[in-house]
Amino acid sequence: MKGTYLGEFEELVLLTVGALYPEAYGVGIMDEIGKETGRKVNISAIHSALRRLDEKGFVKSEMGESTNERGGRRKRLFELTAFGKKALDEVQEQRMNLYNRIPNISYGS
Amino acid sequence: MKEQQSIKPPRWVFRFLTFFCKEEFLEEISGDLEEIYQVNCQAHGKRRANWRYAWNVLRFFKWSNIKKTTRFNSNIVTMTRNNFKIAARVLWRQKVNTLLNVTGISIGIACFVLISLYVKRELSFDKFHEKGDRIYRTWTLEDYGGDQKFFYTNSPLPLEKALEDNIPDIEMAVQYNHNNFLVGEEGARINEDIAVASPEFFEMFSFPIVNGNQESPLADRTSIVISEAYATKYFGSKTSIGEPISVQINGENRVFNVSAIMQDLPKNTGFSFDMMISNKNDDILYRKEALQAWFNVSPETFVLIRENSTLAATEEKLPAMVKTALGDRVVEGEYTLGLQPLTDIHLNPEFPLANMPVGNPKYVYVLGAIGLLVLLIACINYTTLSMGQSMKRAKEVGVRKVVGAQKSGLIWQYLSESVLITFIAMVIGLVVAYLLLPLFNTLANTDLVMPLDFESLWVYVVLALAIGLATGAYPALVLSSLKLTNVLRGGQSSLGGKNVLRKSLLVFQLLLTVFLISSTLIMKKQLNYIQNEDLGFNRDAMVSVVLYPAPEAQGLGDNFTSGFKNGQLLKTKLEANPDVSDVAMGSHIFGSNGWMQVGFNDNNDAFKQFNLLVIDPYYISSFGIQMKEGRDFDPALDLDKRESIILNQAAVDYFGLTDPIGKKLPGKDFGNNTIIGVTEDFNFESLHSEVRPLVITQNDQTIFSGINDISISDSPTPKLVFKYTGTSLLEVKSILDEAWASTFPNEELRFDFVDEKLRLMYQDEARVNKIVGIATVLSVLIASIGLLGLTILIVNTKVKEIGIRKILGASPLKIFAMLFGDFSWQLLVAILLSVPLTWYLMSNWLKDFAYQIDIGVDMFLLSGVLAFGLTTLVISYHAIRAAKSNPVKALRTE
Secondary structure: OOOOOOOOHHHHHHHHHOOOOOOHHHHHHHHHHHHOOOOOHHHHHHHHHHHHHHHOOEEEEEEEEOOOOOOOEEEEEEEEEEHHHHHHHHHHHHHHHHHHHHOHHHHHH | OOOOEEEOOOHHHHHHHHHHHHHHHHHHHHHHHHHHHHHHHHHHHHHHHHHHHHHHHHHOOOOOHHHOOOOOOOHHHHHHHHHHHHHHHHHOOOOHHHHHHHHHHHHHHHHHHHHHHHHHHOOOOOOOOOHHHHEEEEEEEEEEOOEEEEEEOOOEEEEHHHHHHHHEEEEEEEEEEEEEEEOOOOOOOEEEEEEOOOOHHHHHHHEEEEEHHHHHHHHOOEEEEEEEHHHHHHHOOOOOOOOOOEOOOEEEEEEEEEEEEOOOOOOOOOOOOEEEEEEEHHHHHHOHHHHHOOOEEEEEEEEEOOOOOOOHHHHHHHHHHHHHHHHHOOOOOEEEEEEHHHHOOOOOOOOOOOOOOOHHHHHHHHHHHHHHHHHHOOOOOHHHHHHHHHHHHHHHHHHHHHHHHHHHHHHHHHHHHHHHHHHHHHHHHHHHHHHHHHHHHHHHHOOOOOOOHHHHHHHHHHHHHHHHHHHHHHHHHHOOOOOOHHHHHHOOOOOOOHHHHHHHHHHHHHHHHHHHHHHHHEEEEEEEEHHOOOOOOOOOOOOOOOOOOOOOOOHHHHHHHHHHHHHHHHHHHHHOOOOEEEEEEOOOOOOOOOEEEEEEOOOOOOOOEEEEEOOOOOOOHHHHOOOEOOOOOOOOOHOOOOOOEEHHHHHHHHOOOOOOOOOOOOEEOOOOOOOEEEOOOOOOOOOOOOOOEEEOOOHHHHHOOOOOOEOOOOOOOOOOEEEEEEOOHHHHHHHHHEEEEEEEOOOOOOOHHHHHHHHHHHHHHHHHHHHHHHHHHHHHHHHHHHHHHHHHHHHHHOHHHHHHHOOOOOOOOHHHHHHHHHHHHHHHHHHHHHHHHHHHHHHHOOOOOOOOOOOOOHHEEEEEEEEHHHHHHOOOOOOOHHOOOOOHHHHOOO
């Protein structure tokens, strides 16, 4: 069942792809993650994660318009697939289930 | 047309990216990188952006991004991979050889890295200041004709303001000085070195402030800046802003408040302070006249030249400023002011010493050269070894050529081998250097650290590559150009006649090694000589204690009187101890350069200078200084206390006195004085210089009244000396502690052993000797490894020859002689050639000493014997084994 598991960093990237729609691409995602979580991530890590997500079918991509600041090169724009959204929903649900079960006592003392 | 020329990332990095990256990812990756690059360019500048670009490209260099279809470059990639694979196999097959090679080069690299750390430290002194290229230190040359020339790099107090006021090219001028002060409240005072500097100090120099007032930490006269180390020492925390520190200045307690805490000073700066106060306090530090005086020098003055001005433009305006400031007090040309670059101070001994320490540039270059030499020896080692090895590989080359190998292909094949070896050796060498660093620091008395950053990593990688290519180049060329028919026909005659080059390389390597051995021996001998030389006085078990003049003592004379008076109290206490004898007091004690020097105009109006020593009547006898004529001071005579003086022989010669006893000093204004004795010359300063004229007196006023110039580098605070006759040197401290505590309970005790201080005078030389010694040991090790490798090689190639000889009746001894003979004449040539080289370079080094040893034949004989002994030792095992082997075994094969 390789490919359905969603790693922590992958999840973060996937969320960002969804949040940035329709303008989600490498550097944009990196900046957004930096802004939201304060994590400094190397661009190559983002690319790897995106490629893995693509292989698993959570995102799809197409080439966008070329811009000047990129030396005339095109961006690869990513967007969530329905499958990707479903995966995120599941993760979210699992989290909430567990979260709601935390009894008050466990962080007392 | 392009709308504008935008900044582009470095082309070669981009090329690398296009080279390895899969086509389908290239556009998005390069686009993203370009975007980040442009942002970085804006934020951090082009240089940083370039580095980050390269780093990012490197991060993309991973399996998933690399082209798998290698249609375009397939051959190169495959061949490189194949080359390294074959290289690894060959190295693995010849384990002994590989081991020797790797060890040799690793040692060479380790040695080179260690020495380069030291050289780099010396060369990097004060090169880190952001405005460093615009900072200069002032120097002054006073020239009144004849001997009356004064050259100094400290400066008068009013200079700072005069420079700032009169020269628009100067953005700011800063004074820097440091002095000893008693710090703390009564009862717990410590003697601390405190720097006194202009408020703009931290603006001019890049010493980061970590806490407190960043803008103007020295703005108030009660501000004090302390280092992190001192913040911890005094207050136990690094954030102790506003805490009070009381400092005793001219007998008065003054309270300063910590305004800022700075990072501890780096090791490669000439500044050295842990506490700094503002020079707004000059008015309480100096007398009123000193603040205005142009001929009373003490701090160093640094200037920052404006960005739009130049050194030449600034220096041009200096004479006019001198004229404005000094008026008609000096004639033109008598008082010259100049500027010396900050970065030049540490390694330029042409300029006299002030506060900033000056190293000997010669030593730095010599050590750098030696580091390179050892590396060179290691490289030559590898080359000679692998050339010898190449005989064995001839058949392999033949087969490769038959199958169609090109010459260039073969060259690359062999280069990959040497590159692989050097990379392995580099890693081992770095680890060894890292592990040896503490030992090196202890031996050479340094405090170096090994930087572990990317920049040095790059340097090491490039270095390894360069060594690999350089050492492998020649063997690779030789091997690849072998004639196919010759090789396959058999026989090894094809390998270039008599191997002249290989032999000369070996001779050259041995020569360098022998040269290093002899130099170490000669340096050691000279150092032993100067350290054990009879200096003309007793120094064994002599202890010196810095006395404590009353705080209210003003001026030198008062200082002496008060210090001696207090010393008397201590003396009485000490003399009660049976292990203490020969107690005496004086203004200077042996073991420090820069005794007080004074100048006067003699009866013929010629300017004369001499050193002055103010003592009590026991000093000369305590140190066992020999009298040549006349008598020593008599403690019972009042006359001696007032006007008797004693000269050394050098002073008698210098003043041109004949029959000096009973005569006077040849100056008009001296007080009543009579020469009662002449001492033999004794070396009161380091043996770098000859004994200078010295006048000894009990009454400083007699001399002071007649002089017109005075300069002091060694502290003239009176000191007490005594001889310790007990057995345990550790006890000295407890004896002193007790006597001191009951005499001056509030003051800090400072004492030294005289012989220890004398030893420290040659610290620089001792350090160089140690480092050269380390390099020598390592190079001998490398040379031995090389010889061992060559012996194995030769024995192996001559197996058959030895077998045949033995069958024909040669004795094992004869065979040993045959094997040894070849090396021994090469060694002999090397030793002979090393003699002139060593002699020339070492006599140059010895010129720095006024008292030097002769470079005797014995030194060369000794190093020759050493080299021969080592060679024999290294060669013996294999040679003897070969000589004793059963010839049948050797001849049975084939």
